[in-house]
Amino acid sequence: EAGVTQSPTHLIKTRGQQATLRCSPISGHTSVYWYQQALGLGLQFLLWYDEGEERNRGNFPPRFSGRQFPNYSSELNVNALELEDSALYLCASSFGAGANVLTFGAGSRLTVL
Amino acid sequence: ILNVEQSPQSLHVQEGDSTNFTCSFPSSNFYALHWYRWETAKSPEALFVMTLNGDEKKKGRISATLNTKEGYSYLYIKGSQPEDSATYLCATSDYKLSFGAGTTVTVRA
Numbered sequence: 001e002a003g004v005t006q007s008p009t010h011l012i013k014t015r016g017q018q019a020t021l022r023c024s025p026i027s028g029h030t031s032v033y034w035y036q037q038a039l040g041l042g043l044q045f046l047l048w049y050d051e052g053e054e055r056n057r058g059n060f061p062p063r064f065s066g067r068q069f070p071n072y073s074s075e076l077n078v079n080a081l082e083l084e085d086s087a088l089y090l091c092a093s094s095f096g097a098g099a100n101v102l103t104f105g106a107g108s109r110l111t112v113l
Numbered sequence: 114i115l116n117v118e119q120s121p122q123s124l125h126v127q128e129g130d131s132t133n134f135t136c137s138f139p140s141s142n143f144y145a146l147h148w149y150r151w152e153t154a155k156s157p158e159a160l161f162v163m164t165l166n167g168d169e170k171k172k173g174r175i176s177a178t179l180n181t182k183e184g185y186s187y188l189y190i191k192g193s194q195p196e197d198s199a200t201y202l203c204a205t206s207d208y209k210l211s212f213g214a215g216t217t218v219t220v221r222a
Contacts, residue, residue, distance in 0.1 A: 048208065104156040
């Protein structure tokens with residue numbers, strides 16, 4: 001069984017640009033979570049999608065957005081990139097809604113110059 | 114306690130020694146406590162999910178206990194091996210997981 005896959009592995013952008021990160025959950029998982037790990041900080045909850053709907057978002061500005069597709073894959077968009085957006089972005093999936101055990105992807109490393 | 118806190122931030126253990134570290138969390142509105150292991154260059158991997166006060170879980174040489182009344186969980190590693198080197202994360206759950214900053218364990222051969 002394939003795990004959670006994320007792309008790209010690394011992404012370099014400049015300030016003001018937009019970044020798009022992608023995530024494919026484990027087959028059968030309907031919930032997708034996005035987390036950010038900035039340097040020196042723990043995992044911060046960004047967004048939760050379930051059955052194609054945004055269910056909740058963390059304390060991040062609106063320029064962080066995303067969506068979930070009918071096949072349950074998801075993308076995270078970050079607009080108007082700022083230097084402090086440089087971080088590891090982890091996607092995780094779970095079976096059903098709520099905080100069940102999460103299966104994480106390997107992450108996408110975003111660097112903003 | 115308002116958030117999930119882990120201590121110590123890091124620790125070094127000699128191979129063969131045992132160690133333990135703490136996760137503290139708000140005891141009100143508790144639902145579940147998760148432990149994850151995150152090895153360098155890999156994905157975080159679930160170790161345990163605990164829900165009941167007094168719960169104890171074990172996986173090989175790693176075990177965890179839970180005290181929901183006072184809001185803490187201990188994770189124990191018995192007879193540490195180099196492959197135990199990782200960052201250990203705990204998290205509380207409602208609709209999402211709220212993580213602590215982790216305890217990074219380095220096992221020295």
